[in-house]
Amino acid sequence: xxxxxxxxxxxxxxxxxxxxxxxxxxxxxxxxxxxxxxxxxxxxxxxxxxxxxxxxxxxxxxxxxxxxxxxxxxxxxxxxxxxxxxxxxxxxxxxxxxxxxxxxxxxxxxxxxxxxxxxxxxxxxxxxxxxxxxxxxxxxxxxxxxxxxxxxxxxxxxxxxxxxxxxxxxxxxxxxxxxxxxxxxxxxxxxxxxxxxxxxxxxxxxxxxxxxxxxxxxxxxxxxxxxxxxxxxxxxxxxxxxxxxxxxxxxxxxxxxxxxxxxxxxxxxxxxxxxxxxxxxxxxxxxxxxxxxxxxxxxxxxxxxxxxxxxxxxxxxxxxxxxxxxxxxxxxxxxx
Amino acid sequence: xxxxxxxxxxxxxxxxxxxxxxxxxxxxxxxxxxxxxxxxxxxxxxxxxxxxxxxxxxxxxxxxxxxxxxxxxxxxxxxxxxxxxxxxxxxxxxxxxxxxxxxxxxxxxxxxxxxxxxxxxxxxxxxxxxxxxxxxxxxxxxxxxxxxxxxxxxxxxxxxxxxxxxxxxxxxxxxxxxxxxxxxxxxxxxxxxxxxxxxxxxxxxxxxxxxxxxxxxxxxxxxxxxxxxxxxxxxxxxxxxxxxxxxxxxxxxxxxxx
Numbered sequence: 001x002x003x004x005x006x007x008x009x010x011x012x013x014x015x016x017x018x019x020x021x022x023x024x025x026x027x028x029x030x031x032x033x034x035x036x037x038x039x040x041x042x043x044x045x046x047x048x049x050x051x052x053x054x055x056x057x058x059x060x061x062x063x064x065x066x067x068x069x070x071x072x073x074x075x076x077x078x079x080x081x082x083x084x085x086x087x088x089x090x091x092x093x094x095x096x097x098x099x100x101x102x103x104x105x106x107x108x109x110x111x112x113x114x115x116x117x118x119x120x121x122x123x124x125x126x127x128x129x130x131x132x133x134x135x136x137x138x139x140x141x142x143x144x145x146x147x148x149x150x151x152x153x154x155x156x157x158x159x160x161x162x163x164x165x166x167x168x169x170x171x172x173x174x175x176x177x178x179x180x181x182x183x184x185x186x187x188x189x190x191x192x193x194x195x196x197x198x199x200x201x202x203x204x205x206x207x208x209x210x211x212x213x214x215x216x217x218x219x220x221x222x223x224x225x226x227x228x229x230x231x232x233x234x235x236x237x238x239x240x241x242x243x244x245x246x247x248x249x250x251x252x253x254x255x256x257x258x259x260x261x262x263x264x265x266x267x268x269x270x271x272x273x274x275x276x277x278x279x280x281x282x283x284x285x286x287x288x289x290x291x292x293x294x295x296x297x298x299x300x301x302x303x304x305x306x307x308x309x310x311x312x313x314x315x316x317x318x319x320x321x322x323x324x325x326x327x328x329x330x331x332x333x334x335x336x
Numbered sequence: 337x338x339x340x341x342x343x344x345x346x347x348x349x350x351x352x353x354x355x356x357x358x359x360x361x362x363x364x365x366x367x368x369x370x371x372x373x374x375x376x377x378x379x380x381x382x383x384x385x386x387x388x389x390x391x392x393x394x395x396x397x398x399x400x401x402x403x404x405x406x407x408x409x410x411x412x413x414x415x416x417x418x419x420x421x422x423x424x425x426x427x428x429x430x431x432x433x434x435x436x437x438x439x440x441x442x443x444x445x446x447x448x449x450x451x452x453x454x455x456x457x458x459x460x461x462x463x464x465x466x467x468x469x470x471x472x473x474x475x476x477x478x479x480x481x482x483x484x485x486x487x488x489x490x491x492x493x494x495x496x497x498x499x500x501x502x503x504x505x506x507x508x509x510x511x512x513x514x515x516x517x518x519x520x521x522x523x524x525x526x527x528x529x530x531x532x533x534x535x536x537x538x539x540x541x542x543x544x545x546x547x548x549x550x551x552x553x554x555x556x557x558x559x560x561x562x563x564x565x566x567x568x569x570x571x572x573x574x575x576x577x578x579x580x581x582x583x584x585x586x587x588x589x590x591x592x593x594x
Binding site for chain 2: 209213215217222265271274
């Protein structure tokens with residue numbers, strides 16, 4: 001256990017340093033930094049550090065959000081992306097772009113709210129409403145088949161995305177919608193919104209045991225004196241806030257919320273209290289690696305990070321699924 | 337002491353109407369009480385209502401003289417442990433994690449020395465101390481069931497309610513489970529209420545049997561009074577054949593006339 005943690009920490013730190021040092025501005029390196037080169041430090045503080053922080057925070061957030069979604073739905077194939085949260089966040093952001101000023105702060109009386117906060121808030125509200133409706137639906141249906149829930153979630157998300165497309169079409173904003181749906185750590189706009197993710201992450205660390213307990217079912221939770229509905233609601237708020245902040249600042253990172261929790265739990269187990277830090281690091285390592293890859297392949301240009309995440313993540317998840325199926329078959333024949 | 341006073345309930349779950357019709361019951365202390373009856377008789381609903389997991393429409397459940405709905409849920413969880421049938425669980429946790437969850441009502445997730453001691457005691461009592469770092473999905477059915485009972489023991493409640501604990505268990509593990517249940521009463525002074533489908537398990541291991549039908553309690557009493565044609569035939573709408581075997585009564589429920 002301790003070795004796994006040390007290896008992961010070394011990998012994490014190594015990739016963070018690599019992520020900061022790699023980039024198109026060649027004059028930023030250890031020598032120029034040590035020499036106190038003004039331009040190098042400017043790039044360091046205003047480009048490289050925010051970017052690396054955004055990668056770490058969005059990856060950690062989506063990993064944790066995915067695990068909580070899986071606990072709430074008691075389904076290993078769920079994630080913010082397969083429960084309507086991401087699509088609803090996109091709808092919220094689209095409406096904010098269409099109906100609200102995009103680059104100036106909104107003033108209500110003496111209160112000045114930055115546009116990024118308004119966009120994130122709208123994306124959050126849409127994501128929250130969408131996930132609450134979805135969880136109500138799956139609780140009402142009492143679906144036993146494991147695959148139906150993510151299927152239902154994908155259809156649900158598809159419907160929300162279709163509504164977004166229709167609205168975008170009506171307002172001639174299809175291009176903008178397409179731009180949202182490509183994740184990039186080099187995105188212009190309200191990049192700083194990613195720091196919001198730290199708030200739900202702190203909550204998760206404090207409520208870790210409760211989230212693990214609700215993963216064992218409503219009756220189990222009630223037996224232990226845990227207010228099931230309240231914890232589920234808190235969980236959905238956390239998922240929605242993470243999805244919204246990541247979507248507004250980076251865009252949709254496909255698969256991260258799905259594969260990272262699945263792979264991390266086979267290594268660390270599902271007791272969030274013990275594994276939450278490992279889970280965040282695991283997610284960060286994966287996305288840092290994908291991002292570095294997408295920056296190196298066609299250097300000095302960079303590829304869209306969704307492309308590498310999709311390719312690598314999809315491949316890893318397929319291998320994981322196939323191996324899981326065959327080991328599951330072994331286990332079945334053993335008990336039979 | 338747990339007293340059920342005139343509780344009624346009616347709701348639809350999974351297409352079946354679940355009812356309780358003016359049920360009253362005083363749980364006998366330090367005994368295994370078995371709830372028996374046909375499907376839909378209201379056994380599980382009654383158990384749920386008694387542990388405040390199922391809300392009732394009228395009547396009340398008194399825990400040491402206080403209405404259970406007026407007690408904080410975390411306090412109820414220190415008095416009553418309620419375990420639904422040991423189901424397939426999808427999340428991956430170790431035996432130790434599970435048993436530590438049992439301390440949640442006492443410590444809210446931050447384990448102190450006393451909590452760790454209780455966890456160790458529970459693991460030792462169920463003889464699964466050597467399995468504590470194994471994941472639940474790596475255990476056999478019998479080991480997993482011991483792990484769940486260890487969790488209930490760590491919860492350290494005087495009352496233990498078990499809803500169909502023998503479901504999905506083969507005969508060997510079922511007998512083992514009922515022996516454990518009986519041991520909890522004789523050695524640890526627990527008061528246990530258990531929903532059972534097999535009347536012969538009730539006859540062999542329970543000290544008190546409650547027969548239910550259509551949301552009502554038909555009759556209750558000691559096993560020798562309950563395992564009779566007069567009681568069982570109307571409870572299950574079936575003609576039973578009762579035989580005596582080494583002083584215990586055994587029901588034969590297949591059609592012996594053919």
